Amino acid sequence: MASNPFFSLAILFAAALGFGLAPLGLAWLWGKAYSPAKPNAIKNAIYECGLVSKGDAWLQFRSAYYLYAIIFLIFDVEAVFLLPFAVAFSGLGVSACLAMLVFVLLLIEGLAWAWAKGVLTWS
Amino acid sequence: MVDETLKIELGKQGVFVTTLQELYNWGRRNSIWPMQFGLACCAIEMIATTMARYDLARFGAEVFRPSPRQADMMIISGTVTKKMAPQVVRLYNQMAEPKYVIAMGACAISGGPFKQGYNVLKGIDRYIPVDVHIPGCPPRPEALIQAFMTLQKKIDAQPLTGEGRPRFLDAEAQGEFPVPVQGEHDLEPTSNQGVWPLPVVIR
Numbered sequence: 109m110a111s112n113p114f115f116s117l118a119i120l121f122a123a124a125l126g127f128g129l130a131p132l133g134l135a136w137l138w139g140k141a142y143s144p145a146k147p148n149a150i151k152n153a154i155y156e157c158g159l160v161s162k163g164d165a166w167l168q169f170r171s172a173y174y175l176y177a178i179i180f181l182i183f184d185v186e187a188v189f190l191l192p193f194a195v196a197f198s199g200l201g202v203s204a205c206l207a208m209l210v211f212v213l214l215l216i217e218g219l220a221w222a223w224a225k226g227v228l229t230w231s
Numbered sequence: 232m233v234d235e236t237l238k239i240e241l242g243k244q245g246v247f248v249t250t251l252q253e254l255y256n257w258g259r260r261n262s263i264w265p266m267q268f269g270l271a272c273c274a275i276e277m278i279a280t281t282m283a284r285y286d287l288a289r290f291g292a293e294v295f296r297p298s299p300r301q302a303d304m305m306i307i308s309g310t311v312t313k314k315m316a317p318q319v320v321r322l323y324n325q326m327a328e329p330k331y332v333i334a335m336g337a338c339a340i341s342g343g344p345f346k347q348g349y350n351v352l353k354g355i356d357r358y359i360p361v362d363v364h365i366p367g368c369p370p371r372p373e374a375l376i377q378a379f380m381t382l383q384k385k386i387d388a389q390p391l392t393g394e395g396r397p398r399f400l401d402a403e404a405q406g407e408f409p410v411p412v413q414g415e416h417d418l419e420p421t422s423n424q425g426v427w428p429l430p431v432v433i434r
Contacts, residue, residue: 142392142400143329143399144400144401146328146399146402146406146407148406150321150324151324151406151407153325158317158322158325159318159321
């Protein structure tokens with residue numbers, strides 16, 4: 109087991125995990141031993157700058173915002189993938205090129221959809 | 232418990248002795264995070280205290296938290312109007328224990344120059360327990376730092392167990408401070424009797 113090249117990594121990972129979890133565990137034990145929890149309605153309320161909280165924190169966004177999501181994917185997320193694609197283009201195989209083409213085409217389909225919906229025209 | 236003189240003697244020999252309580256209080260008093268909110272002109276002095284010239288960071292209190300959930304201490308910096316008092320008390324309730332309050336300036340401790348005003352609360356200690364009062368109009372940043380050091384001394388002296396332990400370690404002690412509401416003529420109730428017993432007038 110010790111001869112495994114990942115053995116030292118595993119040890120480091122366990123140490124890092126312990127480093128993070130040990131203080132949390134100690135704090136939890138300390139809280140159990142000494143400080144009693146005193147929750148009340150005001151304390152558990154949603155924080156709203158001291159005013160009385162209104163409504164629920166779990167609000168839903170309207171599904172009508174999907175068009176913004178699509179356009180965000182096209183112009184923002186796609187650019188992130190296009191740059192490494194362009195850099196590694198000359199060394200890519202056929203399958204990688206095809207996969208990227210499918211990805212780009214899927215997003216272009218979204219653009220065409222948004223265009224057809226008239227989202228892109230400034231009114 | 233280690234005897235105080237024995238501890239000093241051991242310290243001279245290069246042996247550091249401490250108790251769990253001292254270690255706990257040492258950690259607490261050096262990381263008091265204030266809540267980021269100002270009420271009136273005293274807040275300007277509070278801001279100045281945190282800046283490079285007076286540098287509150289020397290006391291471990293530079294991390295002003297914008298949420299009561301993460302704050303240990305509330306600086307009532309300025310005039311508390313009756314309109315604002317319920318919000319202040321609610322914010323105090325929303326802070327996690329242990330929590331401390333510094334009433335900064337004449338207005339926060341008594342109403343100050345606006346004491347005769349119909350809309351000014353005559354001291355925030357009518358609703359929440361105040362640990363340190365600082366006089367002044369406004370107090371100098373040095374005064375706020377002095378209040379910090381006083382609070383640190385107070386935290387240092389708080390026992391973990393036993394009779395004199397602070398509120399947050401006592402399961403029986405009151406954890407909720409009632410938020411006043413706007414009545415027809417004044418806040419209702421006009422004070423929290425558990426925190427601020429009515430002064431007895433001797434005639």
